Amino acid sequence: MATLCASVCRIFRHGEPKIFRLLTIVLRGETGSFGGAMMKPVTFLRKVSMAEGISYLLLLLVAMPLKYWGGMPMAVRVVGSVHGLLFVVLCVALLWALIQARWPFLRAVLVFVLSFVPFAPLFLDRRMKAWEGELR
DSSP states (O other): HHHHHOOOOOOEEEEEEHHHHHHHHOOOOOOOOEEEEEOOHHHHHHHHHHHHHHHHHOOOOIIIHHHHHOOEEEEEEEHHHHHHHHHHHHHHHHHHHHHHSOOOOHHHHHHHHHSTTTHHHHHHHHHHHHHTTTOO
């Protein structure tokens, strides 16, 4: 989990929004490089999907009860902001996998739709690991 957080933080290090670099990679169809480490699109998507799924569960199972039962609305603001950022990164990573890895459109739609279902990204991870192996 620490390496996943470090990967996401590297994208936004030093106030330089490297999300624009990711968008450039997606639009040009390149293989990405973040912080000097080469990252395959499906590998990156898999990591972001797991982080987004965990943030969604934290939002639903921790932050929402703290807001409504504990009177702490700041929990939803903080966790919701992180989840929103991860969801945007997930959408860009999904587009990158669709273009660069030449994924079938229905596979991308499946990953997108399952990102709205709690616990689904955790179960989808095994399938994404198999899809990651297709590129090797």
